[in-house]
Amino acid sequence: MDRLTPDDDLFVKMDAVLDLPVVTQTLWRFPGTIDVDAIASVAERLHRGRLGRLVGGRRGPGRAYWRYTPDAGHFAIDTEPLPAGGEEAWGRARALDPLDIVNGPSWRLSVARTVDDASVVVSLTIAHVIADGGAGTCAIVEAVNSTPYLAGTTPGIADDVLDAADLLRTAGTTAYRVWRESRGGSPESPARVTGNPAPDTDLTGAEATPNVTVLIPHADYAAAATSRGGTDNSLFAALMVGILKRCGRVSDGDVVPVSLPVSTRTDGDRRANATSGATAFVEVAPGRYEDLTDVRVACKEAYGRLREKSSAVANSAVILQAVNDSIARRLAANATTPLCLASNFGPMPDEFVTLGTGTRATMAIRAVTVTEDVTQLRDRKGGISGWLGINDDHVMLSVSSLDPVRIPDASMMRSLLTDELAAWGLHGTGWGA
Numbered sequence: 001m002d003r004l005t006p007d008d009d010l011f012v013k014m015d016a017v018l019d020l021p022v023v024t025q026t027l028w029r030f031p032g033t034i035d036v037d038a039i040a041s042v043a044e045r046l047h048r049g050r051l052g053r054l055v056g057g058r059r060g061p062g063r064a065y066w067r068y069t070p071d072a073g074h075f076a077i078d079t080e081p082l083p084a085g086g087e088e089a090w091g092r093a094r095a096l097d098p099l100d101i102v103n104g105p106s107w108r109l110s111v112a113r114t115v116d117d118a119s120v121v122v123s124l125t126i127a128h129v130i131a132d133g134g135a136g137t138c139a140i141v142e143a144v145n146s147t148p149y150l151a152g153t154t155p156g157i158a159d160d161v162l163d164a165a166d167l168l169r170t171a172g173t174t175a176y177r178v179w180r181e182s183r184g185g186s187p188e189s190p191a192r193v194t195g196n197p198a199p200d201t202d203l204t205g206a207e208a209t210p211n212v213t214v215l216i217p218h219a220d221y222a223a224a225a226t227s228r229g230g231t232d233n234s235l236f237a238a239l240m241v242g243i244l245k246r247c248g249r250v251s252d253g254d255v256v257p258v259s260l261p262v263s264t265r266t267d268g269d270r271r272a273n274a275t276s277g278a279t280a281f282v283e284v285a286p287g288r289y290e291d292l293t294d295v296r297v298a299c300k301e302a303y304g305r306l307r308e309k310s311s312a313v314a315n316s317a318v319i320l321q322a323v324n325d326s327i328a329r330r331l332a333a334n335a336t337t338p339l340c341l342a343s344n345f346g347p348m349p350d351e352f353v354t355l356g357t358g359t360r361a362t363m364a365i366r367a368v369t370v371t372e373d374v375t376q377l378r379d380r381k382g383g384i385s386g387w388l389g390i391n392d393d394h395v396m397l398s399v400s401s402l403d404p405v406r407i408p409d410a411s412m413m414r415s416l417l418t419d420e421l422a423a424w425g426l427h428g429t430g431w432g433a
Contacts, residue, residue: 001065001152001153001154001159002053002065003064003066003155003163004055004063004065004066004129005271005272005273006314006317006318006320006321007272007274007275008129008271008273009063009064009320009321010273010317010320011127011128011129011273012064012101013320013328014128015127015129016325017325017328018329018335018376019376020369020370020376020377020380021099021127021128021369021370022128022367022368022369022370023125023126023127023128023367023368023369023370024132024133024365024366024368025091025094025095025123025124025125025364025368026123026124026136026363026364026365027087027091027122027123027124027213027363027364027365027431028122028353028355028361028362028363029119029121029361029363029364029431029432030119030120030122030355030357030361031119031120031359032114032116032119032120033359034357034359036077036113036120038355038356038357038358039109039122039355039357040077040111042140042143042355042356043073043109044075045142045146046075046107046139047070047071047072047073048070048149049142049147049149050131050135050138050142050149050270051072051073051106051107051126051130051131051136052069052070052149053066053068053069053072053106053130053151053272054066054067054069054072054101054103054106054130055067055102055129057102061167061168061322062164062167063163063321065152065154065155066272068151068152069104071104072104072105072106072107073104073105073107073108074104074107074108075108075109076109076110076111077110077111077112078110078111080112081112081113081114081115082112082114082121083114084116084118086114087431087432088430090112090121090123091121091123091364091432094110094123094125095123095125095370096368097110097125099125099126099127101127101129101130106129107124107125107126107127107130108124108125109122109123110122110123110124122361124136128367129272130272131272131273132272132273132274132275133275133345134263134274135265135271135274137345137348137349137352138265138269140351140352141349141351141352143356144351144352144355144356145351152270167322168322170318170322171318171319171322171323174315174318174319175319189257189281190255190281191255192253192255193250193254193255193256193257194250194251195250195251195254196381197378197379197381197403197405197406199379201378201405203374203375203378203404203405203408205408206374206404206408206409207374207401207404207408207409207410208369208370208371208374208377208404209367209368209400209401209402210401210408210409210410210412210413211364211368211398211399211400211401211413212399212410212413212417213364213365213396213397213399213430213431214397214417214421214429214431215362215391215395215396215397215429215430215431216395216421216427217394218390218392218393218394219393220425220427221426224424224426225292228289228290228291228292228293229291229292229293230292230295231292231296231299232344232390233260233342233344234292234295234298234299235295235424236344236386236397237258237260237280237282237298237299237342238288238292239386239397239420239421240258240341240342240384240399241282241288241295241340242288242420243416243417244256244339244340244383244384245284246420247403247412247416248406249339249403252285252286253283253284253285254283254284255282255284256281256282256283256284256339256340257279257280257281257338257340258279258281258282258340258341258342259277259338259341260278260279260299260302260303260344261275261276261343262275262276262277262278262303263275263276264276277306278299278302278303279302279305280295280298280301280302281302282298283298289424336380336382337377337380337382337402338402339381339382339383339384341384341386342386342388343386343387343388344387344388344389345365345387345388345389346390347389347390348363348389348390348391353392360391360392362391362394363389363391363396363431364396364398364431364432365387365389365398366385366387366398366400367400368400369402374404375404378404378405382402382403383402384399384400384401384402384403385399385400385402386398386400387399396431397417397428398431399417400413401413
């Protein structure tokens, strides 16, 4: 029996309570000679794998459960070819296709071919409730390798009663512990940020989480990092902070909290969301373009603090899972989204990159907060989110805006990213190019 974890429930509440559902999207761009039937075979196995699940309801207090069904997902091959150069626009449209975590589809796999037969593009969108990046990658690898996945059972009334009692007991114990710890005070965060989204800005025409993905030669990227005493990860964090500086969100001397997601997934892990978060405090220092030592140290210290921070976040999630939507809405009234998130996937698995075709694709990975009201994004005071992955001889760098005031569209994001890369002596080509 699989029930939703507190982390899963947070994304349920993002959807149901805040009306800000988060969708992960992976895009593949293959040469037009690949066999599309191979992708269809992978899709068939995805229906019967770990993605084949929806959120099962429960009455009263208690954890929701995963309702396994092959009907949870949707697979389609577009009959109309894309115009040449239309890959990115098509991918953006697929990111906005509706998902439903209760009734389905909770994920969509879509395929299209360009009119000149130069490329085949594939989009996989998954509601974040159903799978984080790690679970989505596991699902693809399992489907490509035809690895069987055992579906969980449906709980009975007695199961629900026992689970409700356990949840309330756990939440009560956790709340008491948090209260006791809070009496001792909490250490002041070293974060120091001077800028915020301007509430009176006209947001007409602003896009919801516009994204730009570029491909950078790995040799160039690694050289830029090591020549400055840094690593792939510290250069990634510095790039993200640089974009925030260029858009005016932070200034020289500010100390930016950079969220560094860390996977806690283990072999055989069935969790939909298994990610913890470290926070690196990175100063906006002009000398970062010459020396990455301070940024590298900040990232290392963040990982050293990981257990302490994860415990605090986990405690809040446990308590939130035990309350109803009305209370959760009040508790989340002043919640904010990250100012700077930098998610480093590292090397991408071969099965993930080839999608069962035997041919490596160029990739784009991102998360999209789906909303028609961008004022909600502004009011949550988010900044930017980035994803980094190594695919053979190049680095995929994907950056999205959660600040519709300072980075309202993809054109602005592309300009900021291009200029920041140039400051490091780097150049990236567009994913859809």
